[in-house]
Each structure stands twice: as structure tokens, then as C-alpha cells.
Amino acid sequence: MNPPPDHPVDPDLPRLASINLNLLVPLLALLEERSVTRAAARVGMTQPAMSHALGRMRRLLGDELVVRQGSGVVLTPRALELIVPLREVLRQTARVVNFPGFDPARDTRTITLAMTNSTAFVVGPALTRLIAARAPHATVRIRTFVEPQPADFTDEGVDVVLLSEAFSAPYPRERLYENRWVVIAHAGTDPDASALDLLTTLPHVAYDARQRVTPYAALDAAGVPYRIGQLVSDFLLVPHLVGRGGGVAVHTYRVAMQMRGQTELRIEEFPLPVAPLGIDVVWNPRLADAEFVAWLRAILVEATAFDHARAG
DSSP states (O other), rough: OOOOOOOOOOOOOOTTTOOOGGHHHHHHHHHHHOHHHHHHHHHTTHHHHHHHHHHHHHHHHHHHHHETTTEEEEEHHHHHHHHHHHHHHHHHHHHHOOOOOOTTTTOOOEEEEEEEEEHHHHHHHHHHHHHHHHOOTTEEEEESSSOOOGGGSSSSSSOOOOOEESSSSSOOOEEEEEEEEEEEEEEEETOOHOOOOOOOOSSEEOOOOSSSHHHHHHHHHTTTOOOEEEESOOOTHHHHHHHHHHEEEEEEEHHHHHHHSSSSSEEEEEESSOOOOEEEEOOOOOOOOOHHHHHHHHHHHTTTOOOOOGGG
């Protein structure tokens, strides 16, 4: 019989026997969430249990990890150093343990997608229909925002954010689809009036954003005169106001087409060259389930596979 091969002895390994490695998962949750309450909810612990675990982690590491500052908490320098290596260790551990793969037919998770009202209006029905058909035991949660905040990309169990290119994101993004710009007006406007006529003679219902939308920059560059009659903070409300109250607006084709089924709208091509509005996917950087990500990415692509003959 061959003798067992010699392995170098790692002096740190015996010490692990005296450490509760179950603390590492709540530790990472606490460092990423920076909140005992949110971290407890994320890993399925009660708040007192998470507070108790925090005390044990502090004693184990000889560091406070999180400290109160004003109305919130901040991480200590030691805690900030731990996030990346701890996340990688736990991901490697998950691969070693080899959990069963994602099975949409059996999975009971809540799938959380964050986006603006306008994006939800365009893609929400197809997304929920596809997920319901292929993951019948899952729950779909759509969270909406007007303008994304840093927490929208990671908190409240979000899996993925669908984001206009007009908004910045702190994490990598990939293009999902594009939405061309059109001119919308009430269906009863003069049929002989061109899109340019509508833009120069009717008062505009405009999205009240901090950044001017691209078509208005094109109008300004071309010296086209126009008058803003209304400013609205909800982009999705603009077609409704135009269809019911008159005026003209610059909007995206897919929203306008969806809204035309609910109100009387005239849709014309924007008269100047302008790049379409891109909608991107931003994944939660803490989402480590590669099989689920691949499955959901395919769902997103299918749900946004519009008629490309008129795409843009």
C-alpha cells in the first residue's frame, strides 16, 4: 500500500476548528447592508440574533466593525478591508459545497426587478407573464423609482435594475434594448401638420428632469423655436396629459405605442437626427447565483424582443 502523500501543514487551519464559521455569512451581510435590521432580514435571522452575532464577531476579530455616526452607522477601516476577501471566500465555499442548480420549475424565491414607471409600463407585462410561465412558484416584485439612488442597486433584495442610459450606475451595465424618440400629440390635431409644425406651434408638455432630454438639445442646436407649456415630474404621465389635454411632447416610441391603446394619441417620427434612448441592465453585485442570472437574463432579452423592423 502506498503511503499517503505528504501535505504541508498550514498552521492556521487547526485554529479554524475553534471558530464558528457560520458567523461569516451574517458578517458579510452586515458589512454590505450596514444595518443590523437589513442584514438580519437578508440572511433570515431575527434582529436580536444578528446583534448577538455582531458581538461575537467583534470579539473574534478584535474590532468594532460598525460604529454609530449620526443617525446611521459606518464601517471601520478593518471592516472595509474585509468585504472583498470575505465575499470571495464565501463564493468559493458555495462552489465547493456545490449547491443544487437553479430549477425554475421548483424555485420559490422572490424575483425583484427595479426600474422606472415608464420601463415597467413597457416591459412589465411581458416580464411577469414569462416568469409566471417558467417559474410558477416564484413571486415577482417590481420596485419603481423616479431617479435611482445607490441603495436601489443592492438593497431590499433587488436582483436586477433596468436603467435608462440617462442615469448613472455605480456598477457595470449591459444594453438591453433601445427606444427611439417620437413626437406625440392629440389625435385630433391637423392631419396636414408635420411633426415639425406640431413642435413649433403647440405648447409642449415636457418631462421635468434635471438633465435636458436629448431631443430638446437637438431642437436647440437646430434653432427650432418651441414653447414649454407644462412641466411634469413623471415621464409616464406625459402621454396621458397630451392625449387628454392637448399640446405636444417628445417621448419614447414604446411608451407612446402602449399608451395609445388607452388615450387618443398621434405619433410622428422626430424630425431631426437623434440617438435612441438606451435601456441597460445592472445586476446586483452581491448576486452570486450564476445559473439564476443566466436564466433571468434570457427572460429579459425575450421580454424586450420587440419588433425590430421599427426598433430604435
